[in-house]
Amino acid sequence: MLELGRRDAERIYVGKKRSEHTVPQEQINQLLARLAKEGKRVVRLKGGDPFIFGRGGEEISTLMEEGIAFQVVPGITAASGCSAYAGIPLTHRDYSQSVVFATGHLKDNSVNLNWSSLIQPQQTIVFYMGLIGLKVICQQLINHGLTPATPIAIIQQGTTPNQKVLIATLETMPVICDESNIQPPTLIIVGEVVTLHNKLAWFQGEGRH
Amino acid sequence: MLELGRRDAERIYVGKKRSEHTVPQEQINQLLARLAKEGKRVVRLKGGDPFIFGRGGEEISTLMEEGIAFQVVPGITAASGCSAYAGIPLTHRDYSQSVVFATGHLKDNSVNLNWSSLIQPQQTIVFYMGLIGLKVICQQLINHGLTPATPIAIIQQGTTPNQKVLIATLETMPVICDESNIQPPTLIIVGEVVTLHNKLAWFQGEGRH
Numbered sequence: 429m430l431e432l433g434r435r436d437a438e439r440i441y442v443g444k445k446r447s448e449h450t451v452p453q454e455q456i457n458q459l460l461a462r463l464a465k466e467g468k469r470v471v472r473l474k475g476g477d478p479f480i481f482g483r484g485g486e487e488i489s490t491l492m493e494e495g496i497a498f499q500v501v502p503g504i505t506a507a508s509g510c511s512a513y514a515g516i517p518l519t520h521r522d523y524s525q526s527v528v529f530a531t532g533h534l535k536d537n538s539v540n541l542n543w544s545s546l547i548q549p550q551q552t553i554v555f556y557m558g559l560i561g562l563k564v565i566c567q568q569l570i571n572h573g574l575t576p577a578t579p580i581a582i583i584q585q586g587t588t589p590n591q592k593v594l595i596a597t598l599e600t601m602p603v604i605c606d607e608s609n610i611q612p613p614t615l616i617i618v619g620e621v622v623t624l625h626n627k628l629a630w631f632q633g634e635g636r637h
Numbered sequence: 638m639l640e641l642g643r644r645d646a647e648r649i650y651v652g653k654k655r656s657e658h659t660v661p662q663e664q665i666n667q668l669l670a671r672l673a674k675e676g677k678r679v680v681r682l683k684g685g686d687p688f689i690f691g692r693g694g695e696e697i698s699t700l701m702e703e704g705i706a707f708q709v710v711p712g713i714t715a716a717s718g719c720s721a722y723a724g725i726p727l728t729h730r731d732y733s734q735s736v737v738f739a740t741g742h743l744k745d746n747s748v749n750l751n752w753s754s755l756i757q758p759q760q761t762i763v764f765y766m767g768l769i770g771l772k773v774i775c776q777q778l779i780n781h782g783l784t785p786a787t788p789i790a791i792i793q794q795g796t797t798p799n800q801k802v803l804i805a806t807l808e809t810m811p812v813i814c815d816e817s818n819i820q821p822p823t824l825i826i827v828g829e830v831v832t833l834h835n836k837l838a839w840f841q842g843e844g845r846h
Contacts, residue, residue, distance in 0.1 A: 477717045478726075480736065485726030485830075488837055498839060502721035502796075504711045508686045512711035517687075517694030519738075526750075527689065528737040528760075529728075541735075548754040551737075587711075621694075628697055630707060 429473060453483055457490035464496045477505035481531055481556050505529075507554045510586030510615040514593050515628030523620040524552045532558030532565055532616065539564045543572040552619040558582075559614040562605055566598045569618065574598060579622035583615045591633030595625055638682060662692055666699035673705045686714035690740055690765050714738075716763045719795030719824040723802050724837030732829040733761045741767030741774055741825065748773045752781040761828040767791075768823045771814055775807045778827065783807060788831035792824045800842030804834055 430439070440459070442451040451459070456472075463470045478484025478500060491498050507529055511518050518527040528546055532539050532555040539561035546553050547569060558565055559582070570576050576599035584592040596604045598618070639648070649668070651660040660668070665681075672679045687693025687709060700707050716738055720727050727736040737755055741748050741764035748770035755762050756778060767774055768791070779785050785808035793801040805813045807827070 477713075477721075479720045480717065480727050482728075483730070484721075485729045485833060485837065488724070488839070489833075492836055492839075500721040500724075500839065502713045502717040504686075504713065505717060508689065508711040508714060511688045512686075512693075512709040515697070515709070518689050519691075519740075520694045521692070526737060526739040528735060530735040531728075542757050542760075545754055545757040545760070548751050551754070624694060624698075627701055628694065630697070630701075630709065 433471070453486060456483075457487050460487060461490055461494040461496060464491070465494070474503065475506070476509075477503040480505045480507075480529060506556060506586065506613075506615050507617075510583040511617070513587045513591060513631045513633075514581060514583050514617075514625055515630055516581055516617055516625050517621055517628075518552050518554065518617070520621050520624065523550065523624070525550045527552040527554060529554045529556065531556045532561040539568070541568070543568045547572055547574050550620075552617065552621050555616040555618070557613070558616040559605075559610065559612050562616070563602045565616065565618075566602055570598050574618075578618060579620065581617045581622045581625060582610055583617070584610045585613060585633070586615055589633055591631065593625065593629070593633075595622060642680070662695060665692075666696050669696060670699055670703045670705060673700070674703070683712065684715070685718075686712040689714045689716075689738060715765060715795065715822075715824050716826075719792040720826070722796045722800055722840045722842075723790060723792050723826075723834055724839055725790055725826055725830055725834050726837075727761050727763065727826070727830065729830050729833065732759065732833070734759045736761040736763060738763045738765065740765045741770040748777070750777075752777045756781055756783050759829075761826065761830050764825040764827070766822070767825040768814075768819065768821050771825070772811045774825065775811055779807050783827075787827060788829065790826045790831045790834060791819055792826070793819045794822060794842070795824055798842055800840065802834065802838070802842075804831060 442456050460470055460472055474482055476482055488498060507518060528551060530541055555565060576597060578598045580596055580598055580601050582594045582605060594604060594608055594610060651665050669679055669681055683691055685691055697707060716727060737760060739750055764774060785806060787807045789805055789807055789810050791803045791814060803813060803817055803819060
């Protein structure tokens with residue numbers, strides 16, 4: 429995407445890695461407003477979709493308050509990108525009639541979710557940013573009623589040549605993941621649709637197992 | 638998208654309108670396989686994302702069985718497109734920590750969902766194809782514990798010039814919708830994030846109220 433930009437465009441990196449926010453969100457909001465007020469044409473480029481765990485609402489809220497005109501371009505959210513490239517449909521007539529997106533990562537590295545609500549028959553669960561909370565996620569889903577044999581997938585750097593897909597069960601995944609060298613960013617998918625990976629995987633990242 | 642295709646490409650319409658499937662799903666699966674086996678290069682173009690209520694899993698399952706090579710390109714799912722163009726973030730730090738996608742439309746025009754599971758504090762609910770079941774959806778969400786004042790949005794033909802956004806509450810929407818002439822396709826969003834529309838709406842479809 430960056431290659432499509434003007435060669436002489438000023439580029440400001442505000443990217444986020446886990447626990448390493450180059451520029452705090454509030455400063456990003458203000459930066460967008462300030463640059464626009466200087467008469468510049470500003471593109472805020474994000475990975476994924478701005479309105480699904482993307483803080484886009486906060487950014488355009490600032491723009492609205494400052495009276496700055498803008499457009500929002502929707503994007504391929506990580507769940508869709510990883511789902512497509514891992515061959516794991518998020519819904520499927522035979523396995524899943526709904527899908528829920530949750531985030532597995534809190535500021536203090538804990539995970540605080542309404543576990544019972546996530547667990548529904550024929551519902552796929554997607555965790556964004558779940559790697560650090562993986563053990564808690566697997567244990568809590570079992571504690572709240574999912575069978576330990578429930579299939580789970582971890583997708584590392586989905587859609588890229590470094591994509592790697594680990595398939596296991598809620599019971600076995602914490603150990604299997606420990607023994608791999610899976611690196612963030614990752615996406616976690618839990619549910620029967622994960623079993624389709626064995627049949628439908630079509631993309632082989634260089635790092636594929 | 639069609640304009641990007643080869644001018645001499647054969648085009649076969651297999652589109653779906655509610656209760657009016659031009660070509661049944663099983664025939665679409667077989668058609669993809671047959672045309673590929675004839676040596677043709679086939680694009681199956683869909684609205685939205687193929688793996689979120691898109692039957693993509695069934696289509697590539699047939700291709701796998703027939704030994705046909707393919708790629709899956711993820712897409713902007715209706716929830717993301719409508720969310721962006723209606724100015725309604727699906728997640729927001731202050732309002733929503735998770736989002737669930739469900740389909741409101743069953744073959745027999747009834748709606749059969751696990752209502753309790755959809756209703757969670759700080760969770761946005763998105764219904765695909767929910768217009769025909771709107772009354773049932775509003776009533777059941779109230780019956781299962783959501784306050785009648787819970788905000789709900791119906792987005793008609795989101796992202797297009799015909800986009801129209803209705804904002805109301807679970808209690809008032811059925812009447813308000815009846816009095817409008819909202820047409821499918823629609824997407825329904827339920828939750829506190831809907832209140833952000835008044836502040837964040839930036840796109841004015843010609844049909845906007």
